[in-house]
Amino acid sequence: LYARNVIVIEDHDSLLNNPDLAAEARENIKAGDCYVLKNAVSRYYCRQMREYLTLIGRNSLANYHAIAEGCPNFHRINRWDPRAYVKGCFHQFSFFPWNQDPLNLFEKTKNVYHVKNLMTGVPKEKFLGAKPDEGCTARLSFQFYPKGTGGLNKHEDPVDYHQVSATIMTMSVKGEDFFEGGSYVEKENGELVMLDDITGPGDVIHTNAQVNHGVLPIDPHTKEDWLSFEGRWMLLFAINKVAGNTAIREAKDLGSK
Ligand SMILES: [Fe+2]
Numbered sequence: 001l002y003a004r005n006v007i008v009i010e011d012h013d014s015l016l017n018n019p020d021l022a023a024e025a026r027e028n029i030k031a032g033d034c035y036v037l038k039n040a041v042s043r044y045y046c047r048q049m050r051e052y053l054t055l056i057g058r059n060s061l062a063n064y065h066a067i068a069e070g071c072p073n074f075h076r077i078n079r080w081d082p083r084a085y086v087k088g089c090f091h092q093f094s095f096f097p098w099n100q101d102p103l104n105l106f107e108k109t110k111n112v113y114h115v116k117n118l119m120t121g122v123p124k125e126k127f128l129g130a131k132p133d134e135g136c137t138a139r140l141s142f143q144f145y146p147k148g149t150g151g152l153n154k155h156e157d158p159v160d161y162h163q164v165s166a167t168i169m170t171m172s173v174k175g176e177d178f179f180e181g182g183s184y185v186e187k188e189n190g191e192l193v194m195l196d197d198i199t200g201p202g203d204v205i206h207t208n209a210q211v212n213h214g215v216l217p218i219d220p221h222t223k224e225d226w227l228s229f230e231g232r233w234m235l236l237f238a239i240n241k242v243a244g245n246t247a248i249r250e251a252k253d254l255g256s257k
Contacts (some may be wrong), residue, residue, distance in 0.1 A: 148224030
């Protein structure tokens with residue numbers, strides 16, 4: 001599937017309060033439109049989370065855990081790992097709804113999940129509970145793409161009973177934090193819509209998960225320096241199948257762009 005139009009809505013919560021607008025959005029997302037919902041959280045909040053996670057990223061040993069009920073929140077580094085379904089290079093900080101949430105991350109961002117569920121046509125609280133629901137769970141995943149090497153191959157994600165939209169929030173400023181690359185969706189004529197060019201920290205983007213998308217290499221001509229934490233931050237509002245769920249297919253890597 002290819003990206004169609006970008007529709008910008010200034011008030012993040014307006015889809016939650018307007019059933020007609022929501023019904024229209026559901027149809028448009030299915031057909032390939034992208035929705036930009038402005039200011040789901042503040043710029044200041046994005047900066048605070050970046051600082052907090054940078055300290056964790058610098059000072060903790062990265063580890064991977066399979067997504068299974070009761071698994072811990074974790075910091076992981078994927079450095080073009082050949083075992084991943086979609087090849088990429090980034091730090092990832094994942095949070096699950098069954099763990100204690102001292103920073104109230106899920107509370108702070110719940111409206112984004114409510115919109116995502118609205119796009120799917122399921123109750124707004126679905127997948128946000130302390131146990132998996134129909135073999136799926138919400139996962140808040142902050143991702144950092146380091147300059148010089150960070151990126152993610154073009155791919156499509158599954159659309160099924162758990163989600164229609166791939167949902168991310170911008171957390172960096174292109175032109176300040178990094179200069180080249182970033183998230184994109186692909187149009188039918190091959191043109192890439194660079195999402196960091198049209199959003200700022202706190203803005204949420206919903207695209208049909210099956211629209212070809214990826215992350216072009218961040219400042220590919222600069223020297224990589226993992227500890228500098230210079231590069232691009234974003235927040236992924238994932239709904240994932242847990243281990244053992246074979247009903248939903250895997251994401252499909254479409255190669256580097
Ligand atoms: Fe994706």
